[in-house]
Amino acid sequence: MRVYLDNAATTALDPLVLEAMMPYLTNHFGNASSIHSHGRETRSAIEIARKKIADLLNTTAAELFFTSGGTEADNTAIIGAVDKHDIKHIITSKLEHHAVLHTVQYLEKLNRVTVHYVEVNELGVIDLAHLESLLKTYPNALVSLMHGNNEIGNILDLKKVGELCQNYKAFFHSDTVQTIGHYPLHLYSLPVDFIAGSAHKFHGPKGIGLLYLKSGSAIYPYMHGGAQERNMRGGTENTAAIVGMAKALELAYQRMEEDRVHITALKKYMIGELNGIPGLLFNGESANTEKSLMHVLNVSLPPSENNEMLVMNLDIAKISASAGSACTSGTNIGSHVLEAIGAKDDWGYVRFSFGRNNTKEEIDYCIQTLVKSIK
Helix, strand or coil: CEEEEEECCCCCCCHHHHHHHHHHCCCCCCCCCCCHHHHHHHHHHHHHHHHHHHCCCCCCCHHHEEEHHHHHHHHHHHHHHHHHHCEEEEEECCCCHHHHHHHHHHHHHHHEEEECCEEEECCCCEEEEHHHHHHHHCCCEEEEEECCCCCCEEEEHHHHHHHHHHCCCCEEEEECCCCEEEEEECCCCCCCCEEEEEEECCCCCCCCCCEEEEECCCCCCCCCCCHHHHECCCCCCCHHHHHHHHHHHHHHHHHHHHHHHHHHHHHHHHHHHHHCCCCEECCCCCCCCCCCCCCEEEECCCCCCCHHHHHHHHHHCECCCCEEEECCCCCCCCHHHHHCCCCCCCCCEEEEECCCCCCHHHHHHHHHCCCCHCC
């Protein structure tokens, strides 16, 4: 038995997505910028895909731009907004994905912005009162806070944060890589200026993502070299991947309720079984199914000489999961998220993340293997 419990890192490509992509990997190979028939057929496919994605996300096609993934989308939103609006202050948290943290730290190193970090508690919950205090002190800032944390699963209330940003005339960017395709997003009514998404998180292809720019929230482009994506992203479009992302999101919405019920049941079952392991703790809000991503569960185990081998032992047993550590010694760079919520470096940390293809039998096998590894 091989068990894959690392769906927050990437998901398996859906066969129907591959089927939709194949014509654009073979016969329909034209450059979408060409005006002849080969180019026009690929241009048409791209715009049909854009409209499909826009409809699913409750926005307009004019507000969506294709990128190489979530990282590029985050970089584009942050750097483009700073350049366009002469932003001097960025408000974020120490729990953000490195696509955000490294970008804002880079801008700060160049003395282009000052970065301010919102306080979080031991569960990783954003302190909204402190956020408002920062917004009062630094109006017209750029706020970047992720929707669903990829390590501890915490979900942010986008509406509340967005309304706070509007009150203080701040721009709001959110990395929604872990939530697009898993939760419905009504972008038309959400007070969010920029969001980022990535197809391979919802059974689409790797190397393709999207950036949402709310109408009226213009930014400068990050990628130069061509007029593609309405002058917002130079470079020949990856037609097959764009078609694949649209198909993957369409399937995700068709299966969203079915997947929610199935994945939530698996997570609740695993939480119940893990509660029987002495000393085991859950990190962040990941064990609270009302406040966390349905597919992420982050656990910690008391200090043991076996902790360093924990994920390796799971891998030897053909179980794929992710490791985390609060330490940053040598080349073993640990989790900045766990460090930010006070995790201790002598404990063992594992993130399990579930998907539509997982089964209860796989969870049972994983728990049995984990108990053996601890012993």
